[in-house]
Amino acid sequence: MIRLFRAALLLLTLAGWPLPTLSQDIAPIQQVLQDNRDLIEASSRRTIQPAIDAIRDSDLDAAPLVLEKWEAREMWQRKADGHFFYAEEVDRDTLDVFDFATAESIGQFPDDDFDQLKPNSGIRALIASALVRFQLGDPDPARRMAALTALARNGNESHLPILRDAIEDETDPAIRAQKERLERLLTISFGATDEVRVAAMDHFRGDLGVDVRAALNPILATRTMVVAGDSPPGDINVARELRPGSDALSEEAAYALLVSNGMAPARLTPQDQRNALSANLADGAVGGVPVGDLSTTEARDRAYEGLVLAGLAPPAATGEEVEAALEAHTFYDQYAEPSATVTDGAREVLRSIERKVGLHQFLDLTLDALSLASIYFLAAIGLAITFGVMGVINMAHGEFIMMGAYTGYVVQQIVPDYTVSIIIAIPCAFAVTFAAGVAMERLVIRWLYHRPLETLLATFGISIALQQIAKNIFGTQARPLTSPGWLDGALVFNDVVGISYIRIAIFVLALIFLGFILFLMKKTRLGLETRAVTQNRNMAASMGINPDRVNMLTFGLGSGIAGIAGVAIGLYAKVTSELGQDYIVASFMTVVVGGVGNIWGTLLGATMIGFLQKGIEWFNPSNTLAAQTYMIIFIIIFIQFRPRGIIALKGRAAGD
Incomplete structure (x- = not known):
């Protein structure tokens, strides 16, 4: 058909x-x-x-x-x-x-x-460029913004008049501002005169946008050039002269540039010279030089020159010729941009941007440090209570954090709504780890008071056992603890400073717990008894306080808080049986540096360690293990000068 x-x-x-x-x-x-x-x-x-x-x-x-x-x-x-x-x-x-x-x-x-x-x-690509004219005037604001996004990636000189016409007809203030910004960015690269380009640059002094640096950096791009004589040509835009043998240009790279430009023969290596001499040995001589005379560098060079003249070896430069060639030429970096006015303007604007970027990087680093400090504070606050009151070195504290994270995971399997599940998980994690802490104190810790070595070994064994139990129940794969949708993304202040909403939530949670612990310790009977036992156990017992009961409740409270910390940490970290091991060392350092048994000291210790770790990582970003090592060394030195921590414990127990 x-x-x-x-x-x-x-x-x-x-x-x-x-x-x-x-x-x-x-x-x-x-x-x-x-x-x-x-x-x-x-x-x-x-x-x-x-x-x-x-x-x-x-x-x-x-x-x-x-x-x-x-x-x-x-x-x-x-x-x-x-x-x-x-x-x-x-x-x-x-x-x-x-x-x-x-x-x-x-x-x-x-x-x-x-x-x-x-x-x-x-x-x-050419058709897409032509379409920009119609898309920039499209009635749909979303299509106009999409056109601006495409233009920011592939804009060229032909788009400038189209973009300028579109600015005049734009009614949306936000889109108009974006069009004006893009017009200036394109003017930096394709402006008709140097003055126009420099004026467009001046609009971006101190601007933190990545797009501005992307427009300015190509203007300051350079390539290394070489010319015979003592100075570069006067009609080019020279960034700087280079001296062979300096950090900016090694002698090998300088001579390789001469060779690639056909301005000098290739360097003669000793191995190449030996190979050429050996291959052309005849009648006891090489290149007219007797074999017996080839023991010196000068004789070998003469022999090789003889082979070159005879056409038996390619021309090559000796060490002296290399030095002479380097001396006879001038090396320099030349801007790709021919106008010195434009490069000077770009350099000045970039300096202003770099100063502001440096300030905002410091602010961003401060936010990261505060975020890390809040995590360490949550992880260590329970340990500060148990270690400060009972003097027990609990190596299983990290496993209580792990148990809290897994409790949150189990709750999410039952309650699919992530917001509701997190709200339920927090008290559940506290209850589970509180009960586990009380059981541990009643069954093990109470029999080992005043025996620190045995306590350390016992809790270390419990730590290993709890990890294995977690592996048997949940497996070795990481389990997801999903944050609510309203915690997705980040609070972005500009292209440099930003912090995720999860980190903000953990920071707020740390402040809430700080207030809760202070209220508990200052305004409740348990807090009064805890402080009394911390300062002088014997005197507290003589006043009718039961130290054994206080120890049990305190250990349970510290363990419960560790469980809540596990829920918070699990929102951004991998929930595995080894989760607690990542925080146990930092928790002990936080407590010891801040001052044993002091809440404010724990807060200051967490802040100090958070800032210290982030600062060291900033200087050595490629090696976080080295950063942690340096941090531990610094803390060891710090403890030598202030063994009781930042805020020392007061009372008779302080001298124990």
């Missing part, structure tokens, strides 16, 4: 009948396409621009549609008369063909009657 249809269509064409859906009067957009038919058919990136410009500048309503379909490779040319249409494939052999002028279907035809236009990536 399709073959009969094609045959009938061909007979109609040969008989001179007008083709279906082709009007006798050619539409204006079709006329533009026919006027540029040869260029479109040739489809060469070097010659296609006039055809694209003709469509873009035709001011016809159909022009954007033509460019969009052409770029999308949906434009077809009818073989019978060369007219252009856009089409959609109905099936493997049939096209639904549309007229550009009316955007209406003219029918379905066999695809053999049409040729598909398949512009390459270069031509498609």
Whole structure:
């Protein structure tokens, strides 16, 4: 059936009948396409621009549609008369063909009657540039913003007048500001005069946008050049002169530049020289030099020169010739930008930006340090209570953090709403780890008071056992503890400073717990008894306080707080059986540095360690293990000078 249809269509064409859906009067957009038919058919990136410009500048309503379909490779040319249409494939052999002028279907035809236009990536980029003119004035703000985004990536000189015209017609203040910013950025690279380009740069003094640095850095890009004589040419923009052998340019790199420019022969290495001399040994001599005389460098050089003159070896430079060649030439970095006015302006603006970037990097580092300090505070506050009151070195404290994180994971499996599950997980984690802490104190710790070594070994064994139990229950793979959707993303102040919402939530949680612990210790009977036992256990017992009960509740409280810390830490860290091991050392350091048994000391200790770790990582960002090592060394030194910590414990127990 399709073959009969094609045959009938061909007979109609040969008989001179007008083709279906082709009007006798050619539409204006079709006329533009026919006027540029040869260029479109040739489809060469070097010659296609006039055809694209003709469509873009035709001011016809159909022009954007033509460019969009052409770029999308949906434009077809009818073989019978060369007219252009856009089409959609109905099936493997049939096209639904549309007229550009009316955007209406003219029918379905066999695809053999049409040729598909398949512009390459270069031509498609040119078409996309032409489309910007229409997209920047699109009624839809989202499409205008999308056009600006595309223009920021691939803008060129031809877009400047289009962008300036679009600014005048823009009614949305935010989009207008974005257009003005992009116009200045393009002016930096493609402005008509040096003064115009420098004026555009001045608008960005102290601007922290990455796009500004992306526009300015290429202007200051350099390449190393060499010229014979004592100085660079006077008509070029020189960034700096270079001395071979300096940090900026080694002698090897300098001479390699001479060789690559054909200004000196390749360097003669001792091995190459020996190979050439050995290969040309004849009648007890090489290059006219007796073999017995080749014991010196000068004789070997003369022999090699003789081989070069005889055509038996390639020309090569000796050490003295290399030095002479380096002395006879001047090396310098040359700006790719020919105008010194423009490079001076770019350098000055970049300096102002770098100063501001440095300040904001410090602010960003401060936020990171505060965030890390809040994590360490949450992890250590429970240990500060148990260690300060009971003097017990609990090596299983990290496993209580791990248990809290796994409790949060289990709750999320039951309650799929992440916000509700986190709210439920916090008291559940406290209850689970509180019970585990009380059980541990009743079964193990109470029998080992005043025996620190045995306590350390026992809790270390419990730590290993708890890790293995977690592996048996949950496996070795990391389990996800998903944060609520409202904690996704980050609070971004600019292109330099930002902090994730999860970190902010943990920081707020740390402040809440600080207030809770202070209230507990200052305003409740348990806090009063805890402080009494901390300062003088015997005196507290003589006043009717049960130290054994206080120890039990205190250990349970510290363990419960560690469980809540586990839920918070699990929101951004991998929940595995080894989770607690990542924080146990930092927790002990926080407690010892801050002052054993003191809440404010724990806060100051966490802050000090957080800032110290982030500061060391800033100086050595590629090696976090080395940063942790340096931090531990610093803390050891600190303890030598202040063994009781930042805030020393007061009372008779302080002297124990």
